[in-house]
Amino acid sequence: MENRVYNYLNEKAPPVREDRLKACSAFGGSCCVLSEGIRKGCLNGTRRQFSQTQGCTLVLSLAILNTVRNAVIVVHGPIGCGGGNIFFAGISKAFKQLRDPKADGLIWINTNLDEADSISGGETKLKDAILFAEKEFRPEAIIVVNSCVPAIIGDDVESVVRDLQKSVAAKIVTVHCEGFRSKIMATAYDSVYHGILRNLVVGNEKPQKDYIDDEERYRAELAKSKTVNLLNVSSMSYGDELELKRILEALGLKVRILPCYSTPKDFEEVHEAALNVSICSTHDDYFVGHLKEHYNIPYVLETIPIGIENTNKWVLDIAGHFGIREQAERLVERETKELNKALEPYKKAFAGKSVFLAGGEIRVLATAQLLQDLGLEVLGMKGYHFDEFGEKLISTVKNNDNLVFNIATGQPFEQSNLLNKLKPDVYVGHVGGNVWAAKQGFPIFPIFSQAVNYMGYSGAFEVARRLNRILKNNSFNKNISRYTRLPYYNSWYEEDPFKYIENHGG
Numbered sequence: 001m002e003n004r005v006y007n008y009l010n011e012k013a014p015p016v017r018e019d020r021l022k023a024c025s026a027f028g029g030s031c032c033v034l035s036e037g038i039r040k041g042c043l044n045g046t047r048r049q050f051s052q053t054q055g056c057t058l059v060l061s062l063a064i065l066n067t068v069r070n071a072v073i074v075v076h077g078p079i080g081c082g083g084g085n086i087f088f089a090g091i092s093k094a095f096k097q098l099r100d101p102k103a104d105g106l107i108w109i110n111t112n113l114d115e116a117d118s119i120s121g122g123e124t125k126l127k128d129a130i131l132f133a134e135k136e137f138r139p140e141a142i143i144v145v146n147s148c149v150p151a152i153i154g155d156d157v158e159s160v161v162r163d164l165q166k167s168v169a170a171k172i173v174t175v176h177c178e179g180f181r182s183k184i185m186a187t188a189y190d191s192v193y194h195g196i197l198r199n200l201v202v203g204n205e206k207p208q209k210d211y212i213d214d215e216e217r218y219r220a221e222l223a224k225s226k227t228v229n230l231l232n233v234s235s236m237s238y239g240d241e242l243e244l245k246r247i248l249e250a251l252g253l254k255v256r257i258l259p260c261y262s263t264p265k266d267f268e269e270v271h272e273a274a275l276n277v278s279i280c281s282t283h284d285d286y287f288v289g290h291l292k293e294h295y296n297i298p299y300v301l302e303t304i305p306i307g308i309e310n311t312n313k314w315v316l317d318i319a320g321h322f323g324i325r326e327q328a329e330r331l332v333e334r335e336t337k338e339l340n341k342a343l344e345p346y347k348k349a350f351a352g353k354s355v356f357l358a359g360g361e362i363r364v365l366a367t368a369q370l371l372q373d374l375g376l377e378v379l380g381m382k383g384y385h386f387d388e389f390g391e392k393l394i395s396t397v398k399n400n401d402n403l404v405f406n407i408a409t410g411q412p413f414e415q416s417n418l419l420n421k422l423k424p425d426v427y428v429g430h431v432g433g434n435v436w437a438a439k440q441g442f443p444i445f446p447i448f449s450q451a452v453n454y455m456g457y458s459g460a461f462e463v464a465r466r467l468n469r470i471l472k473n474n475s476f477n478k479n480i481s482r483y484t485r486l487p488y489y490n491s492w493y494e495e496d497p498f499k500y501i502e503n504h505g506g
């Protein structure tokens, strides 16, 4: 990361993660083989001979962009692209209004490209949609989200937007997140940040104080202001935001949260920060890397504040940038002592229980470490993809050498086979994977929900409290499994779960 160059803003889209981070999207084997393979760079480009499902970067991009306030989303594509917004609409309004009671709900328009448009082009429909959004809603920003069809037929989205921007008051932001470009959904984070950086940050800075030319003085003033950008790309709940703010404010820092739930204008001030604070390297390396290149803002990137050890490290890393490590050590000691005392009864209840975890690899590894600290045995993990950032964290999971790790976005057939063999007492996973495990009768603990606190000290307690309740009575999912079945022949469960991954396990 330190040696990587972030200079992609002259391009209309960022490179895909397969190229930029040499990430791996298909693997099944032990953690030690995975770790070695990533270090040697030989897992980049691994493939499946059979793939059941695939994630789409446009869908993940929308999950982030839908939260931006005072903005209209234009999905440029067939009506099905962005159809998932029907699911997001209510959620997005409720969680926007938690932060700002006057916030509008989600407003989105689809250019509804049809067969004729895929021959004659969709640029006219895009232009009409942008003008309609401007006239009807007068937003601060119109965010154009580009899908596969216009990218394949060659719509010149950038030219359309450049011409329209002269007559449209709203800032037009283009986000190129076509699903076909990458098998790694996390490329969506780069696409969203790329659009924000190009259209709302660089060149849109709020007028500076007169000492802007004096870099040293400017940085010293910023350090004194103790303002930090805390980055949330939709995997931090409101409860998480409150908890992380509580911790950082206890250290005397001023916290600005973005990009989720912020307004387009908020990005004009993004460079006026003493430190960028990430909660996950999978999310933010592209953004903090570019802000370091452009404005020389340092960052904290490599720890996710989930679990006691990781939260402590996150707090101490941040404090180190402000020279207040001793103050932070006292805070960490006090919080840890109180939390450990509160967790004691749960540790007894979790003794002898086992767990399988699935989700984003950084979150999975940190949550696995927390659950081990709580006394559970980790039987295996599944991450959407894997790269150098995951490799740095993998050793924090105890006894990991022979633990099974599956890298898959979707692919429920692999997971179902694996769970059938491992038989954990509880499955910790994400929306999308949870229902498959529930149908097999496993109790489910969601690894993330917008309504629940997972991060910081209070988050660790909440995980223990809720997990204990789920483990006390698992009859609901057991009953589901008695009356439903997954669509696989019994013979599939006799097979190697990673049979269709080429060179799996190295």
Ligand code: SF4
Residues within 6 Å of the ligand: 056, 057, 058, 059, 077, 080, 081, 082, 146, 147, 148, 149, 177, 178, 179, 180
């Ligand atoms: S993969 Fe392409 S066509 Fe399918 S939903 Fe995503 S952007 Fe649309």
